[in-house]
Amino acid sequence: MNEFLRTVFIFLWSTPLILIFLTFSFITLRIFTGKSLMNPEYAPVKGTLFNLLLHYNDAHNYLTRLAVTSSTFRFLTPTQSYIFTTDPRNVEHVLKAGFGKYSRGERNREIMADLFGRGIFLADGEEWRQQRKLASLEFSTRVLRDFSCSVFRTNAAKLVRVISGFAVAGQIFDMQLPPPVPIPTLAAAPPLD
Known part of the structure; x- marks a missing residue:
């Protein structure tokens, strides 16, 4: 045994x-x-x-x-x-020029649906063409320029307030680190709006 x-x-x-x-x-x-x-x-x-x-x-x-x-x-x-x-040329080819040659496949769509939803990144064929047409309207030069200018102005003003607060307090700071949550010197910074 x-x-x-x-x-x-x-x-x-x-x-x-x-x-x-x-x-x-x-x-x-x-x-x-x-x-x-x-x-x-x-x-x-x-x-x-x-x-x-x-x-x-x-x-x-x-x-x-x-x-x-x-x-x-x-x-x-x-x-x-x-x-x-x-390689950006390969990415452009897969996402734009040669899109019809590369299918996402049902299994990949199931796996990635929670992350990307049912939008342009997981669409195939005619569904992708429709999604791309809708997205291209949002990324037109005028719409994108207006949106990015607004976002830039808002964030630039916030950045200047933070830097001014440190300057008024005479503090040294690291631009790569987030500022401490309560910045008491922000109240002393002049408003930019």
Whole structure:
């Protein structure tokens, strides 16, 4: 009986290790026999799912370091290839010029719906064209200029009041740090409105 239990125990421990090895081998083969080696038009492969798992606690910084070396690159998983890009021309192509070639897919819409809603960022096809038409009206030069001027004036006035408060009090401050919540010297600053 002990021999049987030992065999079962070894089998249960070895099966996951074999599966991990086979998965790693499959991904490695995809990397070295992938399209990017044969065709330079494809983005280079910079890693696999395992690389992301190794950098799990630092994933954003890890991807940023990769983006510095190559503005467009691919990551492979056992089922698909993910393309990351920081090149503005590629972003414009995906979001504007070549939009019809890139579908968001129902699964991505479900996952991202809480963050983006059902708006332009998750729309496909005709729905996207309608959303874009509506958005382009809001981003016309005159509307955008009027809005941004108003926001700039309001925030510039607030900034001048804060800086004046520090100047009146003779205090040194760091522009990169938020000011302390109650700034008693603000009352001494002259109004700008």
